Amino acid sequence: MRIKENIICLIFSLFCFCGFSQQPEIKQILTEKADSLLKIRPVNYNDINQTFRRYQRDSSNLRFLADYFAENKYAAGESYALNHLGVHNRNVSQYQKAIELHKKAIEKAQEGKSVELEILNYNMLGVVYRRLDALRTALDNHYEALSLAENIPNPSMSVKRSLAVSSNSIGNIYLSLKQYELAIEQFSKSLEIETSIDNKLGLAINYHNTGAAKEYLGRMDEALEDYQKSLLYNLQINSKLGEVICKNSIGQIYIKQKNFVEAEKLIQSSLSIAKTLKDAFHLAGVYINLGWVQTELKQYEEAEKNLMEGLAISEEHDFTSSISEAYRLLSALHEVRGRFPQALEYHKKYQAFNEEIANEKNSQYVNDLIIKYDAEKKNTQIKLLAQENEIVKLKYRRNQSVWIVSLIVTSLMAILLYILYRQRMLKKEKRILTLQQKMLSSQMNPHFIFNSLNSIKLYIINNEKENAVYYLNKFSKLIRLILSNSNKQEASLAEELEFLKLYVDIENIRFDNQLNFEISVEADTDINLIKIPPLVLQPFIENAIWHGLSSKEGEKNIHLFIKSDEKDYITISVVDNGIGREKAQQIKASKIVKDESVGVMLSISRLQHFSNNLNHKAALLFNDLFDKQKGPSGTEVIIKLPLT
Known part of the structure; x- marks a missing residue:
C-alpha cells in the first residue's frame, strides 16, 4: 500500500514538473512569433491568425500576447488577442468581461486601422448582447459590422466570414422577435457565403439556426433534417459545444414528436458533454429539456431536480428566456402531480416574468426613441441658432452709416415681431402635438390592447376560428384607424x-x-x-x-x-x-x-x-x-x- 502511494505521488510530481516546465517554453515561442510579426505589423485578420491560430484556446497565452503587443504599440495585434479573450469569456458565461474586452478590441482596431478586426469585434459584441437578450443593442452592433463590411470593395476571406456572421446574427435576432420567415431569409444569405468559402463551422451554425426557425413554424421534419446536417458538420470539426447544441435540439424535436425514449437518450448524452464545458447558457437549456422529457416519461422526481438545476443556472446568469421556460415546465410538472398550489405559483411567476420582460423591452425601446428624438431636436435648434447668429453678424458688419443703422433697427424690429409671432405659432403647434401625443397614448392604452388580445386568444384556444378572425380583423382595423388619425x-x-x-x-x-x-x-x-x-x-x-x-x-x-x-x-x-x-x-x-x-x-x-x-x-x-x-x-x- 505504501509503495502504491509513493508511485502515485511520483507520477503527480512528474506531471506538475512537465506542466510548469512547458510554460517558459511556450512563452518563449510566443515571444519569437510576436517579434517576427512586429517587423511587418500586418492589419489583416488572416495574416495575424496564421501565426497564432493554435494558441487561441488558452486564455493565458492570449493575455500574454495582448500585453506584449500593447507594450510594443501594435494595436492590430492587441485587438486580435483581446477579441479571442472576449470569445473565451463569452463561452464561459463571463458576459460583462467579454463586453469590456470586445469594446477595447474595437478601440484598438480603429487605432491600428484594421477594418477587418473592427468588423469582427462588432459582430462578437453583438453575439454577447444577444445572449443577454439585449436585442436592440445586439442589432445595432451587427448592423455596424454589416455596414463596414459592405463598403469594402474586394472583401477578404475574413470579411466574407464577418458578413456571414452578421447575417446569421441578425437572423437570430429576428428569431427572438418571432419573425421566422425573415430569420430564415437571413440564415440563407449566411449559408450561401459559408458554402462559398467552405467554412464548416459556419455551415453547422446556420443549419442549426434554420432548423430552429422551421421548428417554431411547425415544420418539424424539415427542422430535424437541418439539425442533423448541423450535427454532422459539428462532428467533422470536433466541436463539442456544437454537438451539445444539436443533440439538445434534436431531442427537443423528438419530444414534440412524442418519441420520448429516444429524446431522453439523446439529451442525457448531450448533458454528459455539456458538464465538461463551461458554457452555462447551453447547460441550462439541456437541464430544462431533460426535465421536460422526464415529465413526459412520468419520472417526476428526476424531472423536478433537473428543471430546478436549469432554473438555478439561468437565474445566476440572468438568462431570461430559459428562466421563463423553466417556470412554464415546472408549473406543468406540478399540475400533472396534483400539486396545484405549486403549479399555480409557478404559472404566476411565468406570466409575471414574461410581462416584466415585455415591459422592460418596450420601456427601453421608448426611452431610446425619446433620447434619439431629443438629441436630434437639440442639434437642429443649435444649427438654426448658429445660422441666425451668423446672419445678424453679417448684417451688422455690412451696415456703417446712420441710414443703414436705421434700416437695421427697422429690420431687427421686424425680425423681433416675426420671432414673437413664430414663438406664438410654435407654442400653438407644440400644444397641438402634445395633445395629439397624449390622445394617441390614451387610445393605445396597454391594458385595453392586452385585454383585447387576450380575449381574441381565448377564441383561438377554444377553436372558435370564425370569431377569432372576425374580432382580429376588427382589432387590426381599430389600431390602424388610431395610428392614421393620430397625425390629423x-x-x-x-x-x-x-x-x-x-x-x-x-x-x-x-x-x-x-x-x-x-x-x-x-x-x-x-x-x-x-x-x-x-x-x-x-x-x-x-x-x-x-x-x-x-x-x-x-x-x-x-x-x-x-x-x-x-x-x-x-x-x-x-x-x-x-x-x-x-x-x-x-x-x-x-x-x-x-x-x-x-x-x-x-x-x-x-x-x-x-x-x-x-x-x-x-x-x-x-x-x-x-x-x-x-x-x-x-x-x-x-x-x-x-x-x-
Whole structure:
C-alpha cells in the first residue's frame, strides 16, 4: 500500500514538473512569433491568425500576447488577442468581461486601422448582447459590422466570414422577435457565403439556426433534417459545444414528436458533454429539456431536480428566456402531480416574468426613441441658432452709416415681431402635438390592447376560428384607424362613428356581447361634411362603459344622438343607462388604485382648442338621469360643437 502511494505521488510530481516546465517554453515561442510579426505589423485578420491560430484556446497565452503587443504599440495585434479573450469569456458565461474586452478590441482596431478586426469585434459584441437578450443593442452592433463590411470593395476571406456572421446574427435576432420567415431569409444569405468559402463551422451554425426557425413554424421534419446536417458538420470539426447544441435540439424535436425514449437518450448524452464545458447558457437549456422529457416519461422526481438545476443556472446568469421556460415546465410538472398550489405559483411567476420582460423591452425601446428624438431636436435648434447668429453678424458688419443703422433697427424690429409671432405659432403647434401625443397614448392604452388580445386568444384556444378572425380583423382595423388619425387635426364625423363602432365591438368581447350600442343621426345632418377632432368621442364612450355600465346588472345600453338643433352648432349626446355618476364615484373612492379620467379631460382640452379657430366656442354638459322613483338611471353627456 505504501509503495502504491509513493508511485502515485511520483507520477503527480512528474506531471506538475512537465506542466510548469512547458510554460517558459511556450512563452518563449510566443515571444519569437510576436517579434517576427512586429517587423511587418500586418492589419489583416488572416495574416495575424496564421501565426497564432493554435494558441487561441488558452486564455493565458492570449493575455500574454495582448500585453506584449500593447507594450510594443501594435494595436492590430492587441485587438486580435483581446477579441479571442472576449470569445473565451463569452463561452464561459463571463458576459460583462467579454463586453469590456470586445469594446477595447474595437478601440484598438480603429487605432491600428484594421477594418477587418473592427468588423469582427462588432459582430462578437453583438453575439454577447444577444445572449443577454439585449436585442436592440445586439442589432445595432451587427448592423455596424454589416455596414463596414459592405463598403469594402474586394472583401477578404475574413470579411466574407464577418458578413456571414452578421447575417446569421441578425437572423437570430429576428428569431427572438418571432419573425421566422425573415430569420430564415437571413440564415440563407449566411449559408450561401459559408458554402462559398467552405467554412464548416459556419455551415453547422446556420443549419442549426434554420432548423430552429422551421421548428417554431411547425415544420418539424424539415427542422430535424437541418439539425442533423448541423450535427454532422459539428462532428467533422470536433466541436463539442456544437454537438451539445444539436443533440439538445434534436431531442427537443423528438419530444414534440412524442418519441420520448429516444429524446431522453439523446439529451442525457448531450448533458454528459455539456458538464465538461463551461458554457452555462447551453447547460441550462439541456437541464430544462431533460426535465421536460422526464415529465413526459412520468419520472417526476428526476424531472423536478433537473428543471430546478436549469432554473438555478439561468437565474445566476440572468438568462431570461430559459428562466421563463423553466417556470412554464415546472408549473406543468406540478399540475400533472396534483400539486396545484405549486403549479399555480409557478404559472404566476411565468406570466409575471414574461410581462416584466415585455415591459422592460418596450420601456427601453421608448426611452431610446425619446433620447434619439431629443438629441436630434437639440442639434437642429443649435444649427438654426448658429445660422441666425451668423446672419445678424453679417448684417451688422455690412451696415456703417446712420441710414443703414436705421434700416437695421427697422429690420431687427421686424425680425423681433416675426420671432414673437413664430414663438406664438410654435407654442400653438407644440400644444397641438402634445395633445395629439397624449390622445394617441390614451387610445393605445396597454391594458385595453392586452385585454383585447387576450380575449381574441381565448377564441383561438377554444377553436372558435370564425370569431377569432372576425374580432382580429376588427382589432387590426381599430389600431390602424388610431395610428392614421393620430397625425390629423380633424376628421369627418362619419369616420369618428365608424371608429366608435369598432371600439365598442372590441370592448363587447369582454362583456359577452351585453353592450347595446345605438347611433341615431337626424335626417338632415350630413355626417360626412361635419369635421371634428379625431378620436375625441371615444373617451366619453369608454367612460360610460367602465364607470356607468361595468358595475350594472342587466341590460347595458349606450345611445349616441346627433342632431343640428341650433344654428352653427352640431349637438352630440351620449346617453347610458348605467349606475350614475354618484354611485360610480363611490365605487371609485373605495378602490385602492384610483383610475384617473385622463381621456375625458384630454378630450375637453382638445374640444376647447379646436373651437379656438372658429367663431363659436364648444360647450360640454353632464346630466344625471333618474327614473320615476328618483333613483339613478344613467348619465347624459351633451357636446355642442361649433360648425363655423
